[in-house]
Amino acid sequence: MAGLLLRDIKKAYGTVKVLHGIDLDIKSGEFIVFVGPSGCGKSTLLRLIAGLEDITSGTLQIDGKVVNQLAPSKRGIAMVFQSYALYPHMTVYDNMAFGMKLGGGGKEEIDRRVREAADILQITPYLDRLPKQLSGGQRQRVAIGRAIVRDPKVFLFDEPLSNLDAALRVQTRIEINKLHERMSGVTMIYVTHDQVEAMTLADRIVVLNAGRVEQVGAPMELYHHPDNLFVAKFLGSPSMNTIPCVIESGGANAAVRPNGCEAIRVQAAIPEGAKGAKATFGVRPEDLEITTGDDAIFRGTIDIVEQLGEVTLVYVDIGTDEPIVAKLENDIPFAKGEQIALTSPLKHLQVFDEKGVAYRRT
């Protein structure tokens, strides 16, 4: 069992600054997921925790001890990579036993642990095979098994599912979820750029952007209450519709006027003094619905209709640069070129100030 404490962690490669001061408190047994766009520093942060890279400045504590200078093998950490990193000439059994053998574990103890991990991951039938005789999904399970055998306090995963096909990704994701339940008390830190993995696995998500933390929180909290425009746009697919707007009024009767639209009442804590200020109005595609009444917030022409099976995406040209996307039920009585009006319950409407900071909803 181990918690982690990161204080003002910075990382530079020569003159290139990659992490600009990361503060995080990770509780023992938590499942933390780092997400963010390509190049934001997710893998670098994971590698600093593992000890595979030196920390330029700041403090990293594991289990209450500063480990900045501690060798990776002494940190009680096991890491699972996207590339599996199995030894090709060793059997599955030997791949899993290797780390413990190096550490001088007894033969019986090693055998017990390898078989236990193989059982958890359902790879017992493959113990005598070589990695090349396994599918990608089975290889990744061996890589996870090898980490389990080491009995780590902290598990690090660097995009472990990205080499797998869609179906296997879902299956292995569910297995990792179960693994976390079974290994209660083991802290897991997981890097991905897949939102579904982040939303489904994480106790808390850390959203990174250009070497900084944008927000940390439970998946649904980040989804429904993003602190800023970056987090709002990053989580959700299709992305939140965002339109430049002007603040019509603040206080109890807060309202905004998105470009090209009529004024819309919002439940946001906009101060009275913000009247006239530029802002951004946001609403998620799934929070929009068709209306025939006078409560429309958007009116426009249907540009594209995409039927995805369980839902239909409708792209509506309302005269702004980007069309508005609505995620609607199937069998909508509209086709390309037709006029449509969309509304949304007040509670789903979001407003962000000029700097992209969210106004808290009232």
Ligand SMILES: Nc1ncnc2c1ncn2[C@@H]1O[C@H](COP(=O)(O)OP(=O)(O)OP(=O)(O)O)[C@@H](O)[C@H]1O
């Ligand atoms: N050894 C290195 N030397 C110089 N720059 C590096 C090195 N390793 C990483 N970087 C830079 O640091 C930044 C962060 O890289 P990192 O791999 O942590 O990003 P990431 O968020 O994991 O991206 P991705 O999702 O594409 O894997 C990138 O701009 C990258 O080019």
